[in-house]
Amino acid sequence: MKHFLLCAALLLCLGSCKREDKYPELTNKDIAGVLEQMTQLMIHDVSNPPLAARFYAYSCISGYTVLSLNDSSVVSLKGVFNEFPEISSPPDSGAYSTQLSAILAMTGTAKRMQPSGKKLDVFEQRFLDSCRRLGFPEDVITRSQSYATQVVKQIMGYAKKDRYNRISNYPRYTPTTDEGSWHPTPPAYFAPVEPYFNTVRPFLIDSAEAFKSVPPVPYSSDKNSEFYKLLMANYIDGGSGLTQENREIAAFWDCNPFALKNEGHLMVGLKKISPGAHWVGITGIACQKEKLSFAKTMEIYTIVAAGLTDSFISCWDEKYRSNRIRPETAIRRLIDKKWKPMLQTPPFPEYMSGHSHISATTAAILTYYFGDNYSYTDDVEEPYGLKPRRFTSFNAAAKEAAMSRYWGGIHFMDGIINGVNVGRAIGEHIVGELKTNGIKPI
Numbered sequence: 001m002k003h004f005l006l007c008a009a010l011l012l013c014l015g016s017c018k019r020e021d022k023y024p025e026l027t028n029k030d031i032a033g034v035l036e037q038m039t040q041l042m043i044h045d046v047s048n049p050p051l052a053a054r055f056y057a058y059s060c061i062s063g064y065t066v067l068s069l070n071d072s073s074v075v076s077l078k079g080v081f082n083e084f085p086e087i088s089s090p091p092d093s094g095a096y097s098t099q100l101s102a103i104l105a106m107t108g109t110a111k112r113m114q115p116s117g118k119k120l121d122v123f124e125q126r127f128l129d130s131c132r133r134l135g136f137p138e139d140v141i142t143r144s145q146s147y148a149t150q151v152v153k154q155i156m157g158y159a160k161k162d163r164y165n166r167i168s169n170y171p172r173y174t175p176t177t178d179e180g181s182w183h184p185t186p187p188a189y190f191a192p193v194e195p196y197f198n199t200v201r202p203f204l205i206d207s208a209e210a211f212k213s214v215p216p217v218p219y220s221s222d223k224n225s226e227f228y229k230l231l232m233a234n235y236i237d238g239g240s241g242l243t244q245e246n247r248e249i250a251a252f253w254d255c256n257p258f259a260l261k262n263e264g265h266l267m268v269g270l271k272k273i274s275p276g277a278h279w280v281g282i283t284g285i286a287c288q289k290e291k292l293s294f295a296k297t298m299e300i301y302t303i304v305a306a307g308l309t310d311s312f313i314s315c316w317d318e319k320y321r322s323n324r325i326r327p328e329t330a331i332r333r334l335i336d337k338k339w340k341p342m343l344q345t346p347p348f349p350e351y352m353s354g355h356s357h358i359s360a361t362t363a364a365i366l367t368y369y370f371g372d373n374y375s376y377t378d379d380v381e382e383p384y385g386l387k388p389r390r391f392t393s394f395n396a397a398a399k400e401a402a403m404s405r406y407w408g409g410i411h412f413m414d415g416i417i418n419g420v421n422v423g424r425a426i427g428e429h430i431v432g433e434l435k436t437n438g439i440k441p442i
Contacts, residue, residue: 024134026099028297030127031063032284034106035301037123038114039277045115046257048193049354050312053276054164055113056305057203062105062155064302066148067295070098074295080437081203081306085158090150096143099294100131104148105155112156162201170196173320180219180330181323182349188260190347198317203306204430208317211425213418216322216351221334228334230412234327235335238342238409246407250342252386253278253355253404259344271384275355275401276308279362281380282397286370290442299439300369304362307430311361311423315354318422324351327409341409353411356402356419363398364427368434369441370394398423 038059042052061077068074069089077084107124111117128141173195175183184190198208205211220227242250255278259270273281283304287297327350331339348354367374372393379388391397402420405411411419434440 022095023097023100023136023140024131026097026103026294028284028287028292028294030099030103031106031294031297031301032288033127034059034063034103034110034123035280035284037107037120038110039273039280041110041114041116041119042277043257043271043273044119047114047274048257049255049274049276049358050194050197050309050316052257052274053305053308053312053358054162054200055110056276056280057302057309058113058155058159059106059109060298060302060305061158062109062148062152063102064298065155066098066102066105066151067298069151071295074299075437075439077302080433080439082201082206083158083161085154087151087154090147093146094143095140096147097136097140100136100141100144101147101151102294102298103127104145105151108148108152109155109159112152113159164200167194167196167199170199176323178323179221180325182325183329184347185326185328185345187344188258188347190258192320193258193346193348194316195320195348198313198320200309200313202310202313204433205310205314205426208313211314211422211429213318213352213422216324216418217412217414219325219330230414231327231330231334234406234409234412235331235339238327238407239339242342242407247342248387249400250404250408252381252389253401254343254408255355256344256346258347273380273384275358276305276312278380279308279359280304282362282376282378282394283366285376285378285380286366286374289376290370292442296442300366303430303434303439304365307361307365307427308358310430311358311426312354314422314426315352315357315419316348318352319349319354322351323349324412324415326350327412343405343408343410345410350411351415352419352422353402353405353416354419355405356398356411356416357423359398359401360420360423361427361430363394364424365430366394368431371441 038055065087068076078086107120111120131141173192175192217226217230222228254272255275256272257274259272283301287300326345328341328345374394375392377388377390382388402416406413406416
């Protein structure tokens with residue numbers, strides 16, 4: 001009898017160990033590799049900034065969920081993210097790699113969500129070939145893929161319920177004719193981007209209006225008005241007052257996926273990443289610098305991507321409520337018909353500054369994880385011809401990103417200041433949620 005019980009216990013132990021990773025370790029660079037491929041697709045598809053953040057979020061959530069289903073130390077997102085469902089672990093069909101499944105869940109989600117997602121098939125195949133060279137057995141790769149596919153299906157169900165798919169059914173947004181309201185700007189006069197993004201379900205804040213800004217300074221053509229003073233500041237500091245350093249900072253944080261350049265009779269699109277992509281890149285720099293574990297890196301990416309999405313939802317809610325005119329339009333109307341800002345004006349209302357907003361949110365999250373006064377070199381823009389910049393903290397980087405919009409001539413100062421204030425408040429709220437749910441810094 002004792003022999004029978006011992007054998008039964010041994011079999012139970014072997015069964016419970018069936019899913020443990022006994023294969024080569026993947027690293028945080030593998031996670032970063034998926035996100036970089038997603039970024040390249042976003043550039044190809046000209047994905048707008050709020051939507052790009054949403055793509056990152058759900059892809060990271062899929063990878064993170066695989067880890068949480070297989071590791072009790074990884075906090076489940078149920079009860080942390082709004083309306084996050086109970087995700088069931090796929091049936092036990094033999095040995096698989098949790099880390100490999102997590103990567104494949106990321107690519108699987110991105111393939112289904114991004115317009116050109118099928119292009120990730122090539123990247124995924126190359127990645128799997130590299131896993132084979134590392135020593136992953138073919139049957140383990142197959143089961144890891146099957147596990148990932150079943151998790152992706154459930155996460156896609158969660159994504160479908162965030163209401164983004166309803167936006168295409170809303171009436172086409174038409175800019176108002178009010179004198180102080182936003183109007184499309186040259187050179188392409190793009191239609192407004194994501195006017196209904198505030199209807200999307202956020203992850204960690206209660207609603208789009210949960211962190212409402214103070215109203216912007218109202219438009220006025222009176223030369224003694226507060227608005228005209230803001231306008232003159234933009235005209236001077238965004239023109240003849242620009243220093244070489246101002247120009248370098250504005251270019252470094254431009255992150256405008258809609259940028260165009262006239263070349264003769266042609267209008268050429270410039271290859272640029274979105275603001276969220278820049279901060280996802282910064283997240284990777286810190287994770288790799290600290291040599292963080294695969295699981296911790298996935299967690300930080302997931303929270304950063306969710307925070308970016310929430311920050312965009314909040315900011316876009318205010319943009320289309322206040323619907324304020326851009327400096328370029330107002331200066332040409334009231335001061336100088338030939339004036340051009342250094343940066344190309346993005347196709348959506350001015351107030352508040354989106355880059356200021358999302359940068360402050362992300363800086364608060366990264367400061368929680370890595371600490372204040374965290375020094376790093378930001379080389380995210382180097383592939384796009386811009387020199388790396390050194391920062392002494394995430395908050396210092398966020399402050400510079402915010403000011404870049406003023407020197408670039410595309411935002412008024414109150415839009416920048418209040419963008420930072422609201423963005424920081426959202427970041428601090430998210431940090432509070434992390435603490436409440438036992439999600440700890442490194």
